[in-house]
Amino acid sequence: xxxxxxxxxxxxxxxxxxxxxxxxxxxxxxxxxxxxxxxxxxxxxxxxxxxxxxxxxxxxxxxxxxxxxxxxxxxxxxxxxxxxxxxxxxxxxxxxxxxxxxxxxxxxxxxxxxxxxxxxxxxxxxxxxxxxxxxxxxxxxxxxxxxxxxxxxxxxxxxxxxxxxxxxxxxxxxxxxxxxxxxxxxxxxxxxx
Amino acid sequence: xxxxxxxxxxxxxxxxxxxxxxxxxxxxxxxxxxxxxxxxxxxxxxxxxxxxxxxxxxxxxxxxxxxxxxxxxxxxxxxxxxxxxxxxxxxxxxxxxxxxxxxxxxxxxxxxxxxxxxxxxxxxxxxxxxxxxxxxxxxxxxxxxxxxxxxxxxxx
Numbered sequence: 477x478x479x480x481x482x483x484x485x486x487x488x489x490x491x492x493x494x495x496x497x498x499x500x501x502x503x504x505x506x507x508x509x510x511x512x513x514x515x516x517x518x519x520x521x522x523x524x525x526x527x528x529x530x531x532x533x534x535x536x537x538x539x540x541x542x543x544x545x546x547x548x549x550x551x552x553x554x555x556x557x558x559x560x561x562x563x564x565x566x567x568x569x570x571x572x573x574x575x576x577x578x579x580x581x582x583x584x585x586x587x588x589x590x591x592x593x594x595x596x597x598x599x600x601x602x603x604x605x606x607x608x609x610x611x612x613x614x615x616x617x618x619x620x621x622x623x624x625x626x627x628x629x630x631x632x633x634x635x636x637x638x639x640x641x642x643x644x645x646x647x648x649x650x651x652x653x654x655x656x657x658x659x660x661x662x663x664x665x666x667x668x669x
Numbered sequence: 670x671x672x673x674x675x676x677x678x679x680x681x682x683x684x685x686x687x688x689x690x691x692x693x694x695x696x697x698x699x700x701x702x703x704x705x706x707x708x709x710x711x712x713x714x715x716x717x718x719x720x721x722x723x724x725x726x727x728x729x730x731x732x733x734x735x736x737x738x739x740x741x742x743x744x745x746x747x748x749x750x751x752x753x754x755x756x757x758x759x760x761x762x763x764x765x766x767x768x769x770x771x772x773x774x775x776x777x778x779x780x781x782x783x784x785x786x787x788x789x790x791x792x793x794x795x796x797x798x799x800x801x802x803x804x805x806x807x808x809x810x811x812x813x814x815x816x817x818x819x820x821x822x823x824x825x
Contacts, residue, residue, distance in 0.1 A: 489690035497697045504704035510723040511818040519808040604798035608791050609718040616720040
């Protein structure tokens with residue numbers, strides 16, 4: 477008769493797995509990183525000087541941030557709290573104001589005929605000494621303005637939020653309100669020298 | 670027939686711990702699944718700025734990080750307290766960024782190369798001058814998808 481094998485003592489298994497668990501707890505981190513995603517313009521050829529692209533004055537929305545983190549929006553001083561409303565007003569141009577961007581009409585599959593400001597550009601310019609937080613605040617407010625506009629349009633046309641739309645609907649809403657935030661070539665603005 | 674035992678001492682039966690390893694293993698796998706490895710050890714102090722309209726960074730394997738901030742206390746003597754850039758585990762200069770990005774990109778799989786994202790993790794008190802320099806370097810390196818890391822806050 478075969479001798480019965482002794483069972484392997486498995487009581488240390490728990491300790492081993494505890495050790496492994498603690499090792500993983502220490503070496504890993506749980507935080508998800510979040511941020512503002514941007515796309516940079518492609519580099520200029522080295523022999524070419526930055527040139528001013530011809531954009532009609534009414535189509536451009538200039539936000540300047542100086543070294544003391546103060547804002548100059550379209551030539552007037554402004555508090556950061558008012559920037560979102562101003563940007564929304566500019567991008568939307570509801571009353572077809574001649575000083576706000578030109579409107580174009582286009583027919584979309586899902587949205588029907590929509591009038592929108594196709595050629596508008598928001599230009600953010602900052603000083604060398606601008607604080608990073610102030611710059612992020614401005615970017616954030618501009619993104620917030622676009623997000624609100626997209627949600628408003630989605631709510632109006634489909635009765636849903638932008639995130640809940642299907643892909644073609646989202647694409648069309650994005651064409652109406654693209655995020656056109658341009659980061660100018662760095663220049664030196666007064667205030668710091 | 671029921672046997673009535675009397676006089677025998679009845680203690681609590683020993684609690685079976687044979688399922689303990691399995692439970693711990695389950696915990697282990699849970700943590701392995703939801704956490705990620707630490708990126709690097711910080712040599713600069715970074716308190717990210719706060720914002721409201723944030724997007725999650727997906728596909729961590731496609732993200733490369735650039736840290737910007739003041740050196741931490743143990744490096745103060747060596748490097749001073751001026752804002753510095755950290756790439757991987759080392760302090761670096763703006764001029765090294767282009768090289769770093771190119772190296773990182775060639776190390777990636779071919780189909781992933783043009784979806785690489787560069788995440789700028791900068792301290793909120795950093796001056797924009799250095800950030801602009803980094804952005805220009807990234808443009809030259811054709812790393813056009815960037816991300817400014819920020820933490821969540823409620824509106825103003």
